[in-house]
Amino acid sequence: MIGGFKSVISRKLIALIAGNKQESRREWLLNSSKKAGAANSNNTTNQFWQQHNQQIELWSPQVIQQKIDYIHHNPVEAGFVENDYEYLHSSAKDYFNIKGLVKVIID
Numbered sequence: 001m002i003g004g005f006k007s008v009i010s011r012k013l014i015a016l017i018a019g020n021k022q023e024s025r026r027e028w029l030l031n032s033s034k035k036a037g038a039a040n041s042n043n044t045t046n047q048f049w050q051q052h053n054q055q056i057e058l059w060s061p062q063v064i065q066q067k068i069d070y071i072h073h074n075p076v077e078a079g080f081v082e083n084d085y086e087y088l089h090s091s092a093k094d095y096f097n098i099k100g101l102v103k104v105i106i107d
Contacts, residue, residue: 010048 017029036047058064072095075087084092093100 006049010046013048014046 014030014033017023017026020026023029030046033046033048037043037045040047040051042051056063056067058067068091072084072090072092075081075090076084081087084090085096085098089101091100091102091104094102094104094106
């Protein structure tokens with residue numbers, strides 16, 4: 001099921017990127033996906049997703065919070081922002097009582 005999802009979405013994303021002349025990273029994104037696809041015998045043209053995926057059982061509130069914290073911290077690790085709540089498309093804002101773009105229900 002995940003493979004089918006990734007296949008459909010990647011084709012649509014590549015087409016959207018290729019068709020968007022205003023995207024400043026368009027050539028870089030297309031070249032990167034072609035290069036990754038050429039290096040992988042499972043693909044014929046482009047590779048958009050990483051090949052591995054590992055399911056993680058969310059078996060306790062502590063594990064769920066750990067994964068949420070990890071996701072929120074990714075833009076900080078990448079150097080996009082200094083604080084996780086500063087990232088525009090992050091739900092971390094809601095954990096600081098700031099209304100973000102993502103609708104979050106915190107119990």
